[in-house]
């Protein structure tokens with residue numbers, strides 16, 4: 001099995017290109033199922049989760065391949081779909097697979113999608129997805145581990161989400177584009193990835209307003225056509241590189257990024273003592289000669305601090321000056337990185353969904369094990385400042401969501417390599 005080996009102690013310098021967002025491209029690929037012509041998706045990150053989605057779509061009959069002229073562009077032909085069933089083998093490895101439910105139901109009148117189950121970071125229920133589709137008139141049952149949904153044609157309706165859910169907003173938004181009449185989604189998620197999905201759907205002919213606010217209005221149309229869309233830059237990948245620079249006392253510029261989607265993260269980096277300079281699509285962070293100050297973090301839906309950056313900020317607090325309190329409000333079990341950070345010499349105490357991190361002067365390298373995607377990123381970050389060598393096992397988690405992270409960090413001067 002492959003591992004990543006990091007030798008700590010280099011202050012990162014230089015420029016890094018940010019890839020398209022994993023959490024935008026996955027729903028967008030599912031959305032192509034709604035179209036009755038070819039869709040071109042650009043700025044596609046080369047990730048394991050993208051390969052899994054391609055496999056899932058191909059299995060149900062979608063023609064999908066990378067453009068031979070552009071290895072970050074996918075050409076998708078959804079007109080050859082012959083199955084509306086998403087099997088357990090693919091859904092279990094990637095919870096985003098549940099996002100084919102709304103599009104298949106809206107386009108074909110029925111769909112069967114395996115229940116995703118939980119994962120290392122916590123239980124991942126889908127009741128809010130189901131209730132939203134039921135509001136649009138779908139009959140939904142859960143049998144033999146599958147969500148089975150049916151509707152001759154979905155009907156627009158007002159639906160209030162009981163709590164903010166990114167996935168449920170995406171599933172119901174996609175379904176509503178082909179429903180008869182107007183759908184109003186209240187208490188909708190406001191994440192930049194939802195805005196990106198809405199932009200892609202609009203390029204396919206959907207009529208949507210209000211994305212990026214808590215109230216999204218969709219006028220259903222008879223059909224969606226082909227189109228093209230470029231995926232929004234990954235704010236979590238960009239944030240991970242910025243934290244790497246902050247922790248190592250470096251100075252880097254992240255290019256092809258969108259600072260306007262990262263306000264909560266940039267604000268915390270500023271409070272940690274970073275000097276930041278931003279243009280429309282770049283961010284420079286300068287932390288040369290300084291140690292970060294500890295910051296308190298509470299994760300919550302956008303525009304608050306993203307849960308997907310929690311582990312990385314925990315790593316930063318491990319070596320920061322002072323005590324930082326981290327409050328994880330989205331997932332009940334998203335502290336799996338703590339025990340591994342402790343192995344590197346961190347001082348962290350967990351109390352329910354809170355973690356109290358006392359900054360230490362130095363971490364020391366050790367073998368550690370990645371348990372989930374962002375946990376893996378936090379261990380690389382800790383390895384970048386630890387004395388000696390840190391070897392990170394189970395990095396397949398990392399490959400789900402970071403395109404070639406070791407090459408990008410090497411480009412910034414880090415001593416990092418993949419072995420095995």
Ligand SMILES: CC(=O)N[C@H]1[C@@H](OP(=O)(O)OP(=O)(O)OC[C@H]2O[C@@H](n3ccc(=O)[nH]c3=O)[C@H](O)[C@@H]2O)O[C@H](CO)[C@@H](O)[C@@H]1O
Pocket residue numbers: 023123124125126127128129130163164165166167168189191300301302306307308329330331
């Ligand atoms: C609001 C939020 O920060 N969502 C994060 C969540 O999105 P993801 O779409 O996976 O999860 P949701 O946004 O749906 O989950 C938010 C909360 O709602 C609960 N829930 C969700 C669906 C449902 O049907 N029933 C239910 O109770 C979840 O258990 C969770 O506590 O994980 C992704 C991967 O880490 C992140 O990119 C998203 O930012």
Ligand SMILES: C=C(OP(=O)(O)O)C(=O)O
Pocket residue numbers: 022023094095096121308373374401
């Ligand atoms: C946990 C994540 O993804 P997923 O919802 O696909 O598990 C993530 O992006 O941090």
